[in-house]
Amino acid sequence: MNLAFRGPFARWPRASDAVLAVVLFASVALLRDGPDDQLVYRPITDVPLAVLAVQVGAAVALYRRRRAPLPVLGVVLVCWALLVATDNSLAEEYDVGFLMVAALYSVGRYEANSRRALAGLGATYAVLVLDILVLGLPWGETAFGFVFLFVVWYIGRRLRLRADNAERQRRQRADELRRIVAEERTHIARELHDVVAHQVSMMTVQAGAAQAVADTDPVGARQAMAAVEQAGRQTLDELRHLLGVLRPESMRNGVGPQPGLADVPRLIDQVSAAGLDVRITDELATPLPTRVQLSAYRIVQEALTNVVKHAGPGTRADVHLREEGTDVVIEVTDDAAPGVTRPQAAGHGIVGMRERATLLGGSLVAAPRPDGGFRVLARFPRDGASA
Secondary structure, eight states: OOOOOOOHHHHSHHHHHHHHHHHHHHHHHHEEEOGGGOEEEOOGGGSOHHHHHHHHHHHHHHTTTTTSHHHHHHHHHHHHHHHHHHOHHHHHHTOOHHHHHHHHHHHHHHOSOHHHHHHHHHHHHHHHHHHHHHHTOOHHHHHHHHHHHHHHHHHHHHHHHHHHHHHHHHHHHHHHHHHHHHHHHHHHHHHHHHHHHHHHHHHHHHHHHHHHHTTTOHHHHHHHHHHHHHHHHHHHHHHHTTTTOOOOTTSOOOOOOOOOGGGHHHHHHHHHHTTOEEEEEEOOOSOOOHHHHHHHHHHHHHHHHHHHHHTOTTOEEEEEEEEETTEEEEEEEEOOOTTOOOOSSOOHHHHHHHHHHHHTTOEEEEEEOTTSSEEEEEEEETTOOOO
């Protein structure tokens, strides 16, 4: 779950920009400097129509500050320059500086091209110089203005660069995840290929035996052919799960049978030798297809491997195999201390386990337990139907 705070400018950008434009327009049109540098209210009827039109134009342009930041800044700077060049008193009395600051920030924040963003800052400095020459501002205010405008632009630029970097990292993570999934699919395809090849090999042997005894032992020949029929049906069922999954030619050879649930005790002996205290509860009563047993074995294997890797020797792990309705449920938990660190993002192992469960029409959840340790829960149909 993404808990990052998203303010109104991220949630409702158009509405927020409209409100911002209205608020800044009201600030430049209805407020003026009073005694002791205080802001006092000014009736809008006191604003000359020409000045009001300039202020409205600058505020309306600000509404498009995300989609066209540089043109928006250009409009605001022209409005500012018009006030400065027309009458010094107008420039001082009806300053549009707030609008210009917002437009300059928007150039830094939303302009994708860095050179164009720098050009926006340079144009702002040029109009500021005009303002200084016409109004005759002291050097102290001049230096502060240059620094202030640069800081505003720089803040926007840094936010833009940080957002670009975050998006680039997001794309890299997505590409890596796709690569892992593709890698795992080809690995699964290889294992399924091996299962089918093994079954076909057995069919060939049984068919040959049936042919050899067909004349002398018809009953034995019929039994052998019945076994061939059964193996053929199972092989066709396995081939259905190979559709759409490509197996590269460069993968290693070998057509031996793959591990199943009968090999889980041997797997537990292996991880127990590594220092884990593993206990298994097997409540599976219904025979499962070969592909389902293979995926179940691999999920248990990867889950226990993660316990060895992240929790270390001395940790207790519980493996629970059970049936719930028409589903097979595999649950692997450990009692690692709460301080044990786990990877924040799904690595190859978790992605591979989830992909196996998904290809069988199920799902997998892997997450820390509230009282410490980790839990892997996989669920998929007994017959391994594709999702």
